[in-house]
Amino acid sequence: MSSIKIEPVTTQRGRRAFVKFPWRVYEDDPNWVPPLISEQLDYLDPATGPFYEVSFETFRDLIAQELQVEKDRVVREASFVDDLLADSIKLVEMMLRMEEEGIEIPIESAWEVETVGDAYRLYRQHAASS
Numbered sequence: 001m002s003s004i005k006i007e008p009v010t011t012q013r014g015r016r017a018f019v020k021f022p023w024r025v026y027e028d029d030p031n032w033v034p035p036l037i038s039e040q041l042d043y044l045d046p047a048t049g050p051f052y053e054v055s056f057e058t059f060r061d062l063i064a065q066e067l068q069v070e071k072d073r074v075v076r077e078a079s080f081v082d083d084l085l086a087d088s089i090k091l092v093e094m095m096l097r098m099e100e101e102g103i104e105i106p107i108e109s110a111w112e113v114e115t116v117g118d119a120y121r122l123y124r125q126h127a128a129s130s
Contacts, residue, residue: 015044053127054103059120062101066094076117084116098123 019040026032064071
């Protein structure tokens with residue numbers, strides 16, 4: 001009996017192999033209707049897939065860590081400057097750290113951000129339009 005080995009899929013090639021796996025399983029089933037490969041690849045793409053969205057909780061954790069504030073203070077209504085006491089340097093460093101984590105807020109929109117909720121809203125809008 002062969003063993004099953006489960007590995008994370010981390011590359012485009014791995015995603016493609018994962019998506020094509022059902023063809024091997026159902027190759028002899030005349031009733032099987034295969035899904036579109038392109039849709040399945042989009043579904044598993046970190047840039048567009050629904051499983052890769054950053055939750056507000058994760059967003060909040062990152063802000064608390066970067067600004068070195070208690071997580072309880074990082075709420076949607078919290079002002080970066082007034083409530084979280086972030087100066088411009090801390091905000092730029094936080095934005096750079098967010099980009100490293102795949103959280104992008106367009107620089108032209110960053111000037112509109114006053115609260116944590118504003119930042120999360122802009123992130124979600126940018127993620128949806130990308």
